[in-house]
Amino acid sequence: MKLKQLPEDFKVEELNELEISKSEKPYKAYLLEKKSMETFSLLSYLAKKNNIPISEFGIAGLKDRHAITKQHFTISSKYDLKTLQEKNFRITFLGYADEKLKLGSLTGNRFEITVRDVKKGELEGVAQKAETIEKTGVPNYFDSQRFGSVINQEFVAKHLIKKDYEKAVKVYLTLYTKFESSKVKEEKKLILQNWRSFSKLRLKNPSLKRVTEEYDKTKDWLKAYKRIPPNIREMMISAYQSYLWNECIKKVLKLKINNRKIYPVRYSLGVLLFYKNVKEINDVPETFKTISQDMEITSFEREVITEILSKEMVSIKSFDIKETGNFFISHERKTLLKPSQFKMSQPSADELNDKGRKNKFKITLSFTLPKGSYATMITKRLFNQ
Secondary structure, three states: OEOOOOHHHEEEEEEOOOOOEOOOOOEEEEEEEEEOOOHHHHHHHHHHHHOOOHHHOEEOOOOOOOOEEEEEEEEEOOOOOOOOEEOOEEEEEEEEEOOOOOOOOOOEEEEEEEEEEEEHHHHHHHHHHHHHHHHHOEEOOOOHHHHOOOEOOEOHHHHHHOOOHHHHHHHHHHOOOOOOOHHHHHHHHHHHHOOOOHHHOOOOOHHHHHHHHHHHHHOOHHHHHOOOOHHHHHHHHHHHHHHHHHHHHHHHHHHHOOHHHEEEEEEOOEEEEEEOOOHHHHHOOOEEEOOOOOOOOOHHHHHHHHHHHHHHOOOHHHHOOHHHOOOOOOOEEEOEEOOEEEEEOOOEEOOOOOOOOOOEEEEEEEEEEEOOOOOHHHHHHHHOO
8 A cells, every 4th residue: 555656635624613704803714725735835936926924824824845735824914925836835815804813723634645556456455444434543652754753763752751961962963854955964974973062063054053052151961951942842852752642542452452453553553553443432431631740531441540650660740851941741531533424435546556557446435534634544554454
């Protein structure tokens, strides 16, 4: 099974309750259609191109880069947006709105996904799973896209919890992925080679430079950590909290469902557990909380969380990291995810992978999910990968 071989294979349309008016209001509302572009990067480009502060752009959510997406954004009515269309994006003025769009102010997303490289022997099993997926759903895990800040299984937030601020900063400054630019990789290698002796370096990357200069000036790793860009720090906190939630839900399934009905599917941080069509999902709690130091938990949640944190060698109390300027905030998350308006096409020849052998197929799925859920959980259930 292959996803996103072409941008057209993954289409996402944002659903929200933005009230549009023809009469002039404090904000202008737009529809943004883009292809193979990251949301923040495009908004930064539009801000610079139109001389509008990036903070004036309001969006409800981020959308996949390797996809064709539709989403809304707002700007103050005092600004004019002159750049409305280029090669990979198109912007349509919709009208006016009373309020600026904020992250999370959407109801869900509608997906159309073309899955390729499906083997002939898999078709029957996929069809059987598709018949019941709206009823039985899937675990509402965070998928690999959530963990872009995690390199070599190193969670910066875990080092913060353990008060090892030097290690937290070292992970940020020295670890890199194959997707980072060669210049960033070289600078991170230099930082590692000259650890604690940053004054010798002449770094170009502003984010890395700010952190190393702060340590040179103060010899304080906590102050150096606080010089990491705020949005990146928030991502690193969310990544560890999301990973722990995934681990908790795996434990929940083991406790509530016959283990013979559970099977693993790999993702970037190990394996996720899925269930076959079983009646025991009625015993699975409707929600489970993300972990923070001041959370109120049920006895069942305490049982699960205690075991997971014991394996991590941390305690709930240690999640109080306010001295870092970051926080863990607990919230309820639906344990199971049930798609609505689910449809699956008949399989057809996959022109990209079949090569005339007539044994590789493509299938198009369409469905709607609530906000914060990952469409790839549906494909993992159907295709076991």
